[in-house]
Amino acid sequence: MLDDVRFIIHKDYPVDVNTRDILFKMSQIEEVVKPVVALPDVHFKYSYHTPTGVVVLTKNKIIPKFVNANCGMSFVVTPFFVKDLNQPRMDRIFTYLREKISVTTRTKPVILPSDLRQIVKEGAGWVVDKFGINPANLLNFENEGSLLKNDYRSIEEIVSYLPASCQEIGLYSMGVLGYGNHFVELQKVGEVIDDDICLRFGIAKDQLCFMLHSDSRAFGQAIFDFYSKKAKKLFGLQQLYKKWHYNLLSCEYLPHSVKALIESTNRGLNRAKSVFYWKADFFNKKKKINFQAIDLNSKEGIAYLTSTYCAINFGYANRAYIASVIRDAFINVYGIDKLDLRILHDGNHDALQIENINGNDFVVHRNGASRAFPTKYYPKHPVFSYTGQPVLLPSSLGNPSYLCAAKQGSIASHYSSCHGTGRVVDRGEARQKFKAKNVFDDLDRKGMKIYDYGKGYTAEEAPGAFKDIEKIKEVIIEHGIATPAAKLYPLAALKGWR
Numbered sequence: 001m002l003d004d005v006r007f008i009i010h011k012d013y014p015v016d017v018n019t020r021d022i023l024f025k026m027s028q029i030e031e032v033v034k035p036v037v038a039l040p041d042v043h044f045k046y047s048y049h050t051p052t053g054v055v056v057l058t059k060n061k062i063i064p065k066f067v068n069a070n071c072g073m074s075f076v077v078t079p080f081f082v083k084d085l086n087q088p089r090m091d092r093i094f095t096y097l098r099e100k101i102s103v104t105t106r107t108k109p110v111i112l113p114s115d116l117r118q119i120v121k122e123g124a125g126w127v128v129d130k131f132g133i134n135p136a137n138l139l140n141f142e143n144e145g146s147l148l149k150n151d152y153r154s155i156e157e158i159v160s161y162l163p164a165s166c167q168e169i170g171l172y173s174m175g176v177l178g179y180g181n182h183f184v185e186l187q188k189v190g191e192v193i194d195d196d197i198c199l200r201f202g203i204a205k206d207q208l209c210f211m212l213h214s215d216s217r218a219f220g221q222a223i224f225d226f227y228s229k230k231a232k233k234l235f236g237l238q239q240l241y242k243k244w245h246y247n248l249l250s251c252e253y254l255p256h257s258v259k260a261l262i263e264s265t266n267r268g269l270n271r272a273k274s275v276f277y278w279k280a281d282f283f284n285k286k287k288k289i290n291f292q293a294i295d296l297n298s299k300e301g302i303a304y305l306t307s308t309y310c311a312i313n314f315g316y317a318n319r320a321y322i323a324s325v326i327r328d329a330f331i332n333v334y335g336i337d338k339l340d341l342r343i344l345h346d347g348n349h350d351a352l353q354i355e356n357i358n359g360n361d362f363v364v365h366r367n368g369a370s371r372a373f374p375t376k377y378y379p380k381h382p383v384f385s386y387t388g389q390p391v392l393l394p395s396s397l398g399n400p401s402y403l404c405a406a407k408q409g410s411i412a413s414h415y416s417s418c419h420g421t422g423r424v425v426d427r428g429e430a431r432q433k434f435k436a437k438n439v440f441d442d443l444d445r446k447g448m449k450i451y452d453y454g455k456g457y458t459a460e461e462a463p464g465a466f467k468d469i470e471k472i473k474e475v476i477i478e479h480g481i482a483t484p485a486a487k488l489y490p491l492a493a494l495k496g497w498r
Contacts, residue, residue, distance in 0.1 A: 006035040019044040031061035040475040041422025052368030061293040066365040071215035072348035074319040082206040094451040096329040103453040103496035109171035123313035127320035142347040147309040168250035170219035179496030190489035197485040220311035345390035349419035372406035372417040391482040396466040409480020425465040434462035449492040
């Protein structure tokens with residue numbers, strides 16, 4: 001049994017019995033290529049049916065319940081340093097970001113139906129062309145910003161896999177950050193750990209950078225809900241509810257106040273559900289979950305993978321769009337004509353895709369796990385051929401994060417790394433255990449400024465709800481998954497809660 005699941009964890013954060021049982025159950029599915037990998041940030045969410053921080057390989061099979069709707073992160077490097085920043089400038093930068101980036105589904109779309117068709121095929125490439133981002137940045141995106149760029153199928157055929165309701169809500173999902181643990185965080189390079197890697201990455205001490213966490217928002221979630229078996233339970237009532245929810249949010253005639261109420265109600269219902277499952281563990285459906293596999297080459301498998309790739313491409317585009325807003329904020333505040341921001345890295349940590357691993361094609365299911373390709377996967381890249389892929393290790397609110405580089409040892413983790421520190425307290429429990437005021441008092445003491453939209457649940461993101469980043473870093477170093485290049489200190493963040 002020990003060979004079925006590979007635990008790459010810290011001794012201070014043992015995996016609980018429930019999570020361990022689910023992981024072993026996942027590994028026993030016929031289609032799974034052993035071992036299932038549990039990364040150092042592995043934890044169980046009561047609002048979901050499989051643990052976060054897990055990587056699973058299959059051959060020619062998709063297991064939908066092994067992955068969540070896509071999500072990922074970007075790392076944006078500015079040419080400015082701490083000496084170039086003061087409080088009034090910071091306030092103006094984040095005021096601009098808050099005005100241009102929505103926390104929830106937009107009232108009015110910033111893209112047209114014709115744009116959406118291009119986005120699902122071209123991904124971040126559409127943003128590069130539309131908003132004047134240097135195309136060289138696409139080399140730094142996983143899959144160069146699109147999983148369908150070289151697909152032989154026409155846009156019409158690709159779009160045919162997306163229900164009309166998903167396409168409608170997609171128009172209102174571009175430029176949306178999201179709430180919960182999503183953020184746009186301004187950081188300074190506080191410590192250069194590896195001089196050579198930082199030199200090649202083009203970053204130096206006290207340089208200003210941004211780490212941003214977002215996805216394809218309601219567009220990707222609508223696709224996930226449409227194709228997910230879980231949305232068909234309760235005699236189809238949940239599927240009807242989902243359609244109603246997305247149709248209302250994409251209605252151009254509804255005022256913003258009504259849409260805000262709909263989203264707030266939906267968020268409240270989801271949070272209430274997570275609290276219920278946390279408190280009523282005997283009712284926990286995860287213990288009885290039935291993992292069904294889909295043949296990759298079947299009609300259903302092609303539809304599922306194509307639609308998932310569309311959502312991932314939208315996520316690439318959405319984060320690139322937010323990066324363009326960051327650029328425009330600096331142009332506006334500093335009164336300059338143009339600015340060439342570098343997107344050093346953009347990648348997913350909730351994704352389903354086909355990858356060639358050591359000469360074999362696998363369907364890789366990553367749920368709360370980032371890809372970590374070493375140098376051999378970038379033979380022609382001007383930077384990553386020397387450093388390996390950048391690996392982001394974000395921390396909890398107010399605490400330092402790390403910019404790392406993938407190493408050869410990541411072969412043992414299916415070329416994956418943790419996507420953060422991971423929870424020790426579930427969201428539902430965190431709202432009972434921590435107080436929002438204490439979170440903000442702690443941030444004030446650390447000198448970190450929060451700019452928010454007045455929505456959500458601050459206590460869920462209390463630092464005490466997460467593992468210690470230094471211990472998580474120890475694990476990825478010990479196992480040769482990645483090496484730290486720089487330690488990053490937070491200065492300010494745009495958040496979707498409060």
